[in-house]
Amino acid sequence: MSVKIIIGYLRLFSRVLQQEQVDLSKVVSPELWKDFQACLDNPDEKDFDVERYASLLQAAQPHFTRPITLVLAEHANLQDLGLMGYLASTSIDLQQALQLLQRYYSLVFKQTNLEQLDVQQFPDYIQIVWSASYRDYREMYELNLALIFKIAQSIVQDALIPPQTIQFGYAPHTALYHFEKFYGCPIQIQQGHYAIRFSNQILKAKSIAADQQLNQVLSTQAQQSLNSVSSFEIQQQQFRQKIHSLIEQGLLQQEEVLQSYVAKRLHCSERTLQRQLKAYELNFQDVLDQYRLEQSKLYLQQGRSLSEIAERLNYADQSAFGRAFKRWTGVTPKQFLKSL
Template sequence: MSVKIIIGYLRLLNRVLQQEHIDLSKAVAPELWHDFRACLENPDEQEFDVERYTLLLQAAQAYFPRPITLVLAEHANLQDLGLMGYLASTSLDLEQALQLLQRYYSLVFKQTNLEQLSVQQFSQYIQIVWSASYCDYREMYELNLALILKIAQSIVQDALVPPQMIQFGYTPQMALYHFEKFYGCPIQIQAGQYAIRFSNQILQAKSIAADQQLNHVLSTQAQQSLNSMSSFEAQQQQFRQKIQSYIEQGLLQQEEVLQGYVAKRLHCSERTLQRQLKSYQLNFQDILDQYRLEQSKLYLQQGKSFSEIAERLNYADQSAFGRAFKRWTGVTPKQFLKL
């Protein structure tokens, strides 16, 4: 799975790196840094996914004594969250902002196939919850949790009452006391689920820039975007899955030219295949790399040798596989097994 994020996340990270005078170009793979810069310069033509963004966060962490996710949240503004940020700021109160957050949370991403957020209200408290199925997205989950608090603090007129509880779906890489200080409440760990809980008294906290007319216009725009995205992504996902299934078959049959094999199975030329991929905003090499990454992690966990994995994934040798794996993840296969 490849989930694209909006440009605001990249601009936020870039802003923090510039303010702290940090050059991350030597700490990450050249291709990763090139794609990051290219997307910043041409956001309408380039896309960036969560997997690569988390690699940048992991690399940036080495330059900070505190969790990079909290540093980013402290520097964030509503504009970084795009339409979602403007919807929150024009809401009448925090209750309306949370309702809109639940409805349009997926607009923070360019695809809707990430776990959905849920706002649950009880007699004494309200909590925002979402499941977390992908350990590789841990930093992204932490960042989004911190951004929810940041949004709430930014839009209300008076000081926000601290949360009653924060729950992490994965144990963070850094000590919990950093997070407890940031949130001002205890941190719990429950595998697979993130949550933030507030007392119900915060719901009536008034927004600084409440504008119901503008909020209605923005909500209509958000719903149109969501409808458009959902329709396109359903077709995109179906085509992606079809390509991936043929890639899998081609690897099993040890086909030398995978793209040619896939085009043949689709009864078209390679040029036509390229046009079809472009129409769905997909790239053949990205789909192949994603499949190889997921399979290589599975094979490593199953205890298969590096040479066997290289053969199964159609690499020239295990060194070529090792280089590709480090380019994807930032670590070697041996280091991955020790994580």
């Protein structure tokens, strides 16, 4: 199961494309565009994952002079974030809004996310931080950071004090000065984490639409949504995503024996890793194959060559990759591309 996002993100993207008169239907693969439209039309029946959303953002970028993530954030409204947006707007102040954001952040990803948002308070400042394990998600990380900033700006009564600093886990594909102008502060690149830091003064910034009675009702709804997925399913998904993250890191470092690498990163033996996987009804080869399948489809849609994909996914050559792909899907990579 891949990381899913709520319908608000898709509606926001669609709204911006319409307002800016950008047509991606002939730019992205027919399959991707069809799935995007199907999810917009039937959000209760269809899911859309972060990988495909990031692909859409990347495809749209050449049509904009500024980072698409910042354009989206500027057009966003509270409804686009679902329950999270309404919880933030009805909070007494920004401190309560941030506490609720931390508690219910996983609802934005339909509880399929691995990377938890953390609100850290220090004597002089507060920062919102989360890990960045997936290089291909960088636009999604940038978008969420910008959304948090814009929502904070929109719900407080007075002008929001600019952040002290912004941290990016990966260098953006567009110029940094766009982001520094947007946030009004310096941008630092430090691999592994995204963060936004404010002075503690912002915590008491009052909300324009504070309503504690409504906020409590919404909090109850949010908690019920969290409880709707079984604890085992959540833990299984989180563990699988953790293994996927470590597999990606191992591939980037060109590790030959991925299972051994993952076990070392988890500070356990390979046998212990196998037991942990078994406890979640998983096995390493299946998890690895799932990761490779998801990534290979993404790479194919991005137009990468078979030899490059084989190298990225640690296959001896493109023939070995082709055989594996056909075993997973029943078709060759070229046949898969023709079907798009």
